Amino acid sequence: MAYTLIATQTLLNPTYGVTFSNIPQTFKDLYIEISGTNSSDGQNVYAQLNGDTGANYSYTRITGNGTAAASSRSTGGTYLVLSDFGTTVNSSKINIMQYANTNVYKTVLENGGIASYRVTAYVNLWRSTAAVTSVYLFSASGNLATGTLKLWGVS
Amino acid sequence: MSVKSLATGNRSFSLLAGNTPEHHVLLAETTVGAGGTASVTFSNIDQSYQHLQIRMLVRTARAGQTLDAIKWYANSDTTDSNYNNHDLYGNGTSAGSAYNAGTNIFASFIGYCPATNATASIFGAIVFDLLDYTNTSKYKVSRSLNGYDLNGSGTVSLDSVLWRSTNAITSLQIAPIYGTGFVQYTTVQLYGVR
Numbered sequence: 001m002a003y004t005l006i007a008t009q010t011l012l013n014p015t016y017g018v019t020f021s022n023i024p025q026t027f028k029d030l031y032i033e034i035s036g037t038n039s040s041d042g043q044n045v046y047a048q049l050n051g052d053t054g055a056n057y058s059y060t061r062i063t064g065n066g067t068a069a070a071s072s073r074s075t076g077g078t079y080l081v082l083s084d085f086g087t088t089v090n091s092s093k094i095n096i097m098q099y100a101n102t103n104v105y106k107t108v109l110e111n112g113g114i115a116s117y118r119v120t121a122y123v124n125l126w127r128s129t130a131a132v133t134s135v136y137l138f139s140a141s142g143n144l145a146t147g148t149l150k151l152w153g154v155s
Numbered sequence: 156m157s158v159k160s161l162a163t164g165n166r167s168f169s170l171l172a173g174n175t176p177e178h179h180v181l182l183a184e185t186t187v188g189a190g191g192t193a194s195v196t197f198s199n200i201d202q203s204y205q206h207l208q209i210r211m212l213v214r215t216a217r218a219g220q221t222l223d224a225i226k227w228y229a230n231s232d233t234t235d236s237n238y239n240n241h242d243l244y245g246n247g248t249s250a251g252s253a254y255n256a257g258t259n260i261f262a263s264f265i266g267y268c269p270a271t272n273a274t275a276s277i278f279g280a281i282v283f284d285l286l287d288y289t290n291t292s293k294y295k296v297s298r299s300l301n302g303y304d305l306n307g308s309g310t311v312s313l314d315s316v317l318w319r320s321t322n323a324i325t326s327l328q329i330a331p332i333y334g335t336g337f338v339q340y341t342t343v344q345l346y347g348v349r
Contacts (some may be wrong), residue, residue: 002179002346004232028184028344029210062245062313069252071245075306087210097212097280103340104212109300109311120247123302123311129276154210154344155181 003031006151014145015038017138022108023099025054025131030096032135034112036147038085042117044140045092047080049106049132054078065118080124083112085139089147090114099132106132178349179208187341191216194330195343200288202323204347207285210320211327211343214278217270217334221305224332225281226263229295229324237319238263244312260332263318266301267310270334278341279303283314284348288324295324 004027009018023030034045048057057077063070074081083092092112098104113119123135137149182204185195186330200207215223228238240262255261268279283299295318302311318324329343330336 002181008237028342058245058304058309060245060302060304060309060311062243062250062311064250069243069245069250071247071250071311073307073309095210095282096282097210098278098342101340101342103214103276104278105276107212107278107303108281109282109302111300121300121302121311121313123304123309125277125304125306125309126169127306129279146334154179 002155004153004155006153009149011036011144014143016143017136018144018149019134019136020151021134023133023135024153025100027100027155028098029154030099030132031055031152031154032094033150034092034137034147035089036085037087037089037145038072038139038142039145040142041086042084042114043142044084045082046138046140047082048136049126050130050134051136052128057124059122059124061120061122063118063120080108080112080126082122084114084117086114086117087118088114096132100129102129105129166257179346182345184344185342187337187339189339191336191338193336194328195337196326196328197345198326200325200327201347202289204349205287206348207288208346208348209279209283209343211279211281212344213268213281213341214338215268215270215331215334216338217331219272220270221273222309223268223270223334224261224264225266225268226330226332227265227297228263228328229318230322230326231319231321231328232320235260235262240264241315242312246308246310247308263315263316264299264332265314266298267303267312269303269305273305277303277305285324291321291323293320294319
């Protein structure tokens with residue numbers, strides 16, 4: 001099996017953020033699935049790697065809301081930006097490529113969306129060659145209310 | 156998510172760029188060394204899986220540019236007119252779509268990546284699925300989620316490619332569209348999906 005489930009976190013109570021720590025360094029990529037809700041509608045999930053709160057993150061995204069497609073970006077951010085969550089269940093699929101490779105900056109591909117709001121795809125960059133040992137996922141506003149977060153190693 | 160065939164009753168799994176982790180098996184992988192390589196080819200692909208997934212972190216040696224693009228060919232068929240591409244992209248400013256066919260060099264395009272003039276250590280990511288690759292009753296389709304970000308420029312896109320052949324895919328070549336090859340630390344993994 002190429003995908004190995006490393007950890008699962010089920011939200012029993014609303015919480016601002018969830019951390020996967022002490023991530024094994026033996027895989028090629030990391031893959032995270034989030035399925036759940038946010039207490040506030042239409043809020044992005046953010047993420048920080050290895051507890052880095054510096055301005056070392058950037059992204060490019062494409063969105064479609066049923067009327068038009070659009071694209072935007074952010075530079076010098078202090079976190080990864082991922083898809084929106086809302087009060088109805090939606091999902092996010094996150095690929096952290098070559099997370100243990102200390103020769104490359106870390107590129108994160110993600111897609112997700114809220115059926116009632118918009119669908120999105122993101123490419124994020126973390127400008128660090130450090131191996132990723134922890135991932136902190138948190139809400140842009142409100143709390144991660146219900147759902148499950150699963151971390152997989154891809155070997 | 157599982158998908159049940161109405162014709163056969165068989166269950167398979169949805170793949171979109173990372174779905175259904177439980178049924179992936181690593182078939183082959185390439186890590187490019189210091190000398191670079193012109194392309195990556197997987198030959199004698201095991202025919203016992205339902206689908207293929209390819210996961211890549213790539214950068215090319217295209218001279219004088221920050222951007223390159225990647226394509227795939229099946230079974231050594233390098234005739235671009237046998238492929239078609241649809242591309243939905245966002246470049247950070249606007250979103251757009253393109254159709255590439257005929258002799259267009261983007262006919263089998265699957266994603267963008269950084270090239271020589273991009274900041275060092277930045278690579279592009281491509282995750283693409285080749286569906287029903289052994290089915291001799293269907294033309295073959297790939298779909299990809301891909302992108303790169305250079306902290307001020309970059310592109311994220313979704314792409315489909317049609318290879319108008321019913322032949323089972325037994326080999327797969329991945330190559331830059333413009334550059335002379337892939338640079339060191341480029342990685343490509345091929346997975347079979349049951």
